Amino acid sequence: xxxxxxxxxxxxxxxxxxxxxxxxxxxxxxxxxxxxxxxxxxxxxxxxxxxxxxxxxxxxxxxxxxxxxxxxxxxxxxxxxxxxxxxxxxxxxxxxxxxxxxxxxxxxxxxxxxxxxxxxxxxxxxxxxxxxxxxxxxxxxxxxxxxxxxxxxxxxxxxxxxxxxxxxxxxxxxxxxxxxxxxxxxxxxxxxxxxxxxxxxxxxxxxxxxxxxxxxxxxxxxxxxxxxxxxxxxxxxxxxxxxxxxxxxxxxxxxxxxxxxxxxxxxxxxxxxxxxxxxxxxxxxxxxxxxxxxxxxxxxxxxxxxxxxxxxxxxxxxxxxxxxxxxxxxxxxxxxxxxxxxxxxxxxxxxxxxxxxxxxxxxxxxxxxxxxxxxxxxxxxxxxxxxxxxxxxxxxxxxxxxxxxxxxxxxxxxxxxxxxxxxxxxxxxxxxxxxxxxxxxxxxxxxxxxxxxxxxxxxxxx
Numbered sequence: 114x115x116x117x118x119x120x121x122x123x124x125x126x127x128x129x130x131x132x133x134x135x136x137x138x139x140x141x142x143x144x145x146x147x148x149x150x151x152x153x154x155x156x157x158x159x160x161x162x163x164x165x166x167x168x169x170x171x172x173x174x175x176x177x178x179x180x181x182x183x184x185x186x187x188x189x190x191x192x193x194x195x196x197x198x199x200x201x202x203x204x205x206x207x208x209x210x211x212x213x214x215x216x217x218x219x220x221x222x223x224x225x226x227x228x229x230x231x232x233x234x235x236x237x238x239x240x241x242x243x244x245x246x247x248x249x250x251x252x253x254x255x256x257x258x259x260x261x262x263x264x265x266x267x268x269x270x271x272x273x274x275x276x277x278x279x280x281x282x283x284x285x286x287x288x289x290x291x292x293x294x295x296x297x298x299x300x301x302x303x304x305x306x307x308x309x310x311x312x313x314x315x316x317x318x319x320x321x322x323x324x325x326x327x328x329x330x331x332x333x334x335x336x337x338x339x340x341x342x343x344x345x346x347x348x349x350x351x352x353x354x355x356x357x358x359x360x361x362x363x364x365x366x367x368x369x370x371x372x373x374x375x376x377x378x379x380x381x382x383x384x385x386x387x388x389x390x391x392x393x394x395x396x397x398x399x400x401x402x403x404x405x406x407x408x409x410x411x412x413x414x415x416x417x418x419x420x421x422x423x424x425x426x427x428x429x430x431x432x433x434x435x436x437x438x439x440x441x442x443x444x445x446x447x448x449x450x451x452x453x454x455x456x457x458x459x460x461x462x463x464x465x466x467x468x469x470x471x472x473x474x475x476x477x478x479x480x481x482x483x484x485x486x487x488x489x490x491x492x493x494x495x496x497x498x499x500x501x502x503x504x505x506x507x508x509x510x511x512x513x514x515x516x517x518x519x520x521x522x523x524x525x526x527x528x529x530x531x532x533x534x535x536x537x538x539x540x541x542x543x544x545x546x547x548x549x550x551x552x553x554x555x556x557x558x559x560x561x562x563x564x565x566x567x568x569x570x571x572x573x574x575x
Contacts, residue, residue: 135170138541139163140183142174143507145193147521149481149496153474155521161194163503166315166540171497191511192535193521195477196496197257197504198450199484202349202387202408202437205261206235206243206269208250209565210442213573218417220357226573227442231264233572234565235292240265241272242561247441248276249553251448254531257504257539259448260385260408260437260488262322262349264293267307270317277544277552279504281385281488282311283322283349286337288329297333301340308344315540318490322349326373327358338379347383347488350374353396354388355419371396380405383489387437388413389427390420397423397430406433406487409479411456412447413439425461425470435484449531454480458526473526503541509533 139162146159148171160177162170170177210230240263251259258279263269266284273280284304286297294300304321311317323329323337341348353359353370362370371392374380380403387408389400400407409424427434436453439445454476461471485495493502510518514528537545544552 134182135162135164135180137162137164137169137181137183139185139187139503139538139543140177140181141187141189141194141505141507141536141538142177143189143192143194144510145521146171146497147193147195147477147525148498149196149478150498151496153478159194161497161503161505163505163538163541166503166542168497168499168501168503168505170499187507187536189507189536192507192509193525194497195255195506195508195525196481196494197506197537197539198255198480199435199488199495200251200256200259200438200448200450201385201406201435201484201487202260202262202410202439203247203448204263204440204442205247205251205259205273206240206263208247208441209234209239209243209562209569211446213442213569218355220355222417222444230569230573231292232290234569235264237265237268239565240268242558242565244269244272245276245553245558246562247448248273248278249550249555249558250441252276252278252537252539252544252550253534253548254449254451255506255508255534255537256448256450257506257537258484258488258490258494260320260347260349262324262387264291266304266319266322267310270307270311270314270319274314274316275552277316277539277542279316279318279494279502279539281318281320281347281349281490283320283347286321286323286329286333288333297329297336301333301336304337305340305344308340308346312344312346318347318488319344320347320349323379325351325354325358326370327361331377334374334377334379338377338381342382345383347385348379349385350379350387352386352389353391355417356391359391369393369396371399375399375403385487387439388419388422390414390422392423394426397427397432400427401430401432404433406435406489408437408487409434409453409457410437410439410445411453411460413437413444415456415460417444421460421464423464424457425465428471428475433483433486434479435487436479450480451525451529451531454526473520473522476526477522503538505538506534507536509535
């Protein structure tokens, strides 16, 4: 009996520890954890614990093991864990138009190719399959949240939810008959129904998306903003994307595009301005004053020869700037936010003539917490912190382009590639396991994409 009590005494701390252990659904262990929290902590031999849809703990592997007992453990000994990437501007269903028209200016591309192709081909089912193809590509590139502007946005929201991606999804408001609605008034009525349907969703943030000042009448712009303010939803708009847009605004309104939207009252509330290339010092001050988020799309901007946005100046002024891929057709053709980080950093260095401008750590922040700030979700996503949504990605450090490793931030921004993404969790749910997407049927998506290609080809104007 004495031996029994002695053993019990010795085991008491262990028994107490087991009883005190917190339950977790997952513990993910990796060689490193890049938190992107306010202190930008990097944890050697780190781990993330997930309970339900939230991050329950972040720390060293020993700390997490002592604190949590998980149902499932994922060991990524040759990988780094990061918060999921946030794409602040795209047009996902346009994946079915990939590379149908290239090497031309935006005005020609829109008016002579894309708008006609959309009018003949875009339908609810087109949006459904285009979104599936886009989600397949995005999640394999580590994008866990994307910000979209397109048509039949309720269908896109259903599809993104099925795939398990988080979406800030904006119904496009435009000043001519669109594939989904005949006029902007009908579109706004449908947009309100869309907002009411998804406003409390776990993954979908509904938004209002007036296309631009040059395609959408002022009355429609103002009414769109009124709707966004009514529901406190984001307003998404292309702004100051080309020199033509700026020159026309100056000639017709005697104001820059940024000054125009400010005068119309559009910058009050949660606003994401895509591109914002042709802006001057006073425009940047306006964006800062209103807390407007900017979606910087370097691949699109270079491919369209639209210009180099003064991102370094914006960031220095305190403007919120994230990264966007833009559309899958013509303006970019891919959903690779790692490429956008790389290009964004390099373009700013060239633009400033200074290699110290926009260092790798800052570029990575633009793809994570910076993007979360742009879309107004920084309290929920963008960093690996206890209580935030469990959007976690694992990037391999065991491929030829990943070794040797000296600086993690430089590695991710300048050397890593989208195919290095191995595992993806969104809202605590594993979406990608060892580069296999668990929520989408890849073969079926490819078959449908080929079917749509055959249909689209018969409608193209040459």
